[in-house]
């Protein structure tokens with residue numbers, strides 16, 4: 001059966017509602033980011049018309065083009081790897097950046113934001129499963145790293161942590177990862193109580209991620225359809 005974005009949104013919303021109920025959390029504490037990388041402007045406009053106004057992009061050039069062409073009240077999240085030569089574009093067009101993973105990137109972004117005269121909501125990406133193929137700060141370094149950024153880069157409004165855990169791990173390994181994420185967030189909050197956000201969960205694991213405490217879900221294909 002054909003399913004449009006409206007039907008998929010209503011299915012996802014029910015699942016979010018059920019997971020929040022199970023976790024005894026309020027739905028107000030969850031922000032849904034529609035991951036629109038490699039999706040057309042038509043798809044974004046259709047989702048926007050349904051009330052979605054947070055979108056996530058992985059490529060700086062694509063973010064720039066879309067943010068110029070789309071409604072101005074969209075909140076753009078940059079969630080992809082940050083290349084040094086694209087930092088000016090990200091500073092200009094994103095409202096949130098989820099993928100800060102090196103001091104150099106933080107410094108350059110802070111400088112670019114100074115030039116733009118704006119601030120950005122920032123999350124630090126943590127490589128929780130210590131995978132060689134993934135970027136991110138090692139978990140044991142994350143709290144010190146955020147403290148450093150907080151002390152030196154005033155244009156980054158530090159909001160918390162971002163994770164991309166292994167999605168096809170065994171059930172036990174996933175439980176172990178969840179526990180590590182919860183512990184890490186606790187130790188961060190004890191030093192920086194404002195870092196309340198947790199960007200965790202994609203199409204395949206957003207319900208579990210709500211149980212882990214996610215506040216920002218990054219959902220792509222199960223909401224907007226297959227990427228071209």
Ligand SMILES: *Cc1c(COP(=O)(O)O)cnc(C)c1O
Nearest residue numbers: 035079202203218219220221222
């Ligand atoms: C593409 C992407 C997503 C969305 O993945 P889906 O499987 O389409 O939901 C979420 N987070 C990041 C960092 C991504 O690159």
